Amino acid sequence: xxxxxxxxxxxxxxxxxxxxxxxxxxxxxxxxxxxxxxxxxxxxxxxxxxxxxxxxxxxxxxxxxxxxxxxxxxxxxxxxxxxxxxxxxxxxxxxxxxxxxxxxxxxxxxxxxxxxxxxxxxxxxxxxxxxxxxxxxxx
Ligand code: CMP
Numbered sequence: 001x002x003x004x005x006x007x008x009x010x011x012x013x014x015x016x017x018x019x020x021x022x023x024x025x026x027x028x029x030x031x032x033x034x035x036x037x038x039x040x041x042x043x044x045x046x047x048x049x050x051x052x053x054x055x056x057x058x059x060x061x062x063x064x065x066x067x068x069x070x071x072x073x074x075x076x077x078x079x080x081x082x083x084x085x086x087x088x089x090x091x092x093x094x095x096x097x098x099x100x101x102x103x104x105x106x107x108x109x110x111x112x113x114x115x116x117x118x119x120x121x122x123x124x125x126x127x128x129x130x131x132x133x134x135x136x137x138x139x
Contacts, residue, residue: 004034004137005081005118006127011069012112014038019072022115025102026076029088035075035128035137041067049130058111065111073131077139082124085117 009022023033041049046066053059078084090101094113097104107113118124128137 002077002079003081003121003124004075004077004128005031005085005121005124006116006131007074007076007085007118008116009072009074010112010114010116011065011067011071012108013106013114014070014072016106018106018114022102022106023072023074025088025105026074026085029078030084031076031078031081031088032139033074034077034139035132036072037131037136038070038072039131040070043067049127061111075128075132075137082118082121086119089115089117 007026009019013019013022019038023036026033043063046063047054050059050062050066053062056062076085088102090097090103090107092103092113093110094103094107095110097107102115103113107115118127
């Protein structure tokens, strides 16, 4: 089925002027950008977005990294979008990511790993609603 997922192009990628290159890989993987905006996340916004990780040892560093520069938040649409996006992103740690994936190609480290993507359709709906109003999404 055609579904939606949520994506973030992270500060390590926007700083290296890779917004277009990353988006091209998403599009070539069969995903369509149906909403997109470049934002500077606030600390509160980043802490809320990653609340599920707040007990993890990397939480504070992760929040600092995510507010260290602009990000591009996107809604992606396509056949089985969550899985399709996870496949093209590759493993969280670029050292483990398969050839041809976004993280293998561009990520700098497990933290500065260029992209975020929802891990389930349930979380995709929550994450999309965290950043977008329904009228900002045009399929
Ligand atoms: P993301 O998919 O955005 O979800 C949580 C993020 O935490 C992850 O990508 C990484 O950028 C970051 N992170 C930093 N250290 C770790 C770690 N040890 N394990 C998992 N995620 C980590």
